[in-house]
Amino acid sequence: xxxxxxxxxxxxxxxxxxxxxxxxxxxxxxxxxxxxxxxxxxxxxxxxxxxxxxxxxxxxxxxxxxxxxxxxxxxxxxxxxxxxxxxxxxxxxxxxxxxxxxxxxxxxxxxxxxxxxxxxxxxxxxxxxxxxxxxxxxxxxxxxxxxxxxxxxxxxxxxxxxxxxxxxxxxxxxxxxxxxxxxxxxxxxxxxxxxxxxxxxxxxxxxxxxxxxxxxxxxxxxxxxxxxxxxxxxxxxxxxxxxxxxxxxxxxxxxxxxxx
Numbered sequence: 001x002x003x004x005x006x007x008x009x010x011x012x013x014x015x016x017x018x019x020x021x022x023x024x025x026x027x028x029x030x031x032x033x034x035x036x037x038x039x040x041x042x043x044x045x046x047x048x049x050x051x052x053x054x055x056x057x058x059x060x061x062x063x064x065x066x067x068x069x070x071x072x073x074x075x076x077x078x079x080x081x082x083x084x085x086x087x088x089x090x091x092x093x094x095x096x097x098x099x100x101x102x103x104x105x106x107x108x109x110x111x112x113x114x115x116x117x118x119x120x121x122x123x124x125x126x127x128x129x130x131x132x133x134x135x136x137x138x139x140x141x142x143x144x145x146x147x148x149x150x151x152x153x154x155x156x157x158x159x160x161x162x163x164x165x166x167x168x169x170x171x172x173x174x175x176x177x178x179x180x181x182x183x184x185x186x187x188x189x190x191x192x193x194x195x196x197x198x199x200x201x202x203x204x205x206x207x208x209x210x211x212x213x214x215x216x217x218x219x220x221x222x223x224x225x226x227x228x229x230x231x232x233x234x235x236x237x238x239x240x241x242x243x244x245x246x247x248x249x250x251x252x253x254x255x256x257x258x259x260x
Contacts, residue, residue, distance in 0.1 A: 003124045117131075130152075133152065140201070211251070
């Protein structure tokens with residue numbers, strides 16, 4: 001039987017040291033158990049439009065679903081234990097379609113898109129959905145860190161096809177920043193989603209690549225473990241990412257499970 005858990009959270013976004021504006025967006029809806037991060041791309045500020053659309057459409061879908069049971073049409077939605085997962089997955093697909101349609105309505109928005117990672121935390125577990133290279137992690141109470149997502153990127157595909165290569169060799173891969181999947185690129189998108197059991201003391205971490213490009217997984221886990229306050233942990237993560245160069249916008253959302 002799943003543990004009865006309460007949740008606390010903190011979130012922070014920062015422009016970083018090299019960018020003139022912030023194209024990341026995040027949204028938390030604790031009443032729904034919904035936590036979202038998106039990292040936009042596109043010229044003429046279109047990236048921030050795309051990322052804001054992603055988190056707004058997904059969160060609004062959950063609000064509308066309470067009043068309109070058939071809102072998922074034409075996407076197929078199951079019942080039972082898959083209902084939460086399907087609701088999250090369909091919401092992300094809707095966001096993808098909305099961004100794609102919006103990009104075709106304006107020359108300035110053409111080609112805009114966004115990565116996405118979101119968690120729906122209910123009944124002692126988290127459904128984590130992602131598209132692109134925004135990531136989810138689980139930091140255990142002892143400080144260990146477990147990746148919950150695998151980047152949709154050329155680098156990750158190269159890593160899978162060449163398991164013999166070392167981390168140092170992979171750092172020299174010329175296309176490591178190229179993603180293979182994003183919201184808004186096509187009218188449909190494959191949303192990757194997995195379910196993870198939560199236990200008291202666990203911290204769920206959602207972030208964009210502005211954090212993971214500056215800090216190793218191990219260092220991220222260490223910082224979270226060193227700061228009992230989630231607000232302080234967010235500040236420390238963003239601060240160290242900026243100290244290490246701050247090459248991109250930085251966004252992090254932390255959710256801690258507490259015994260009810």
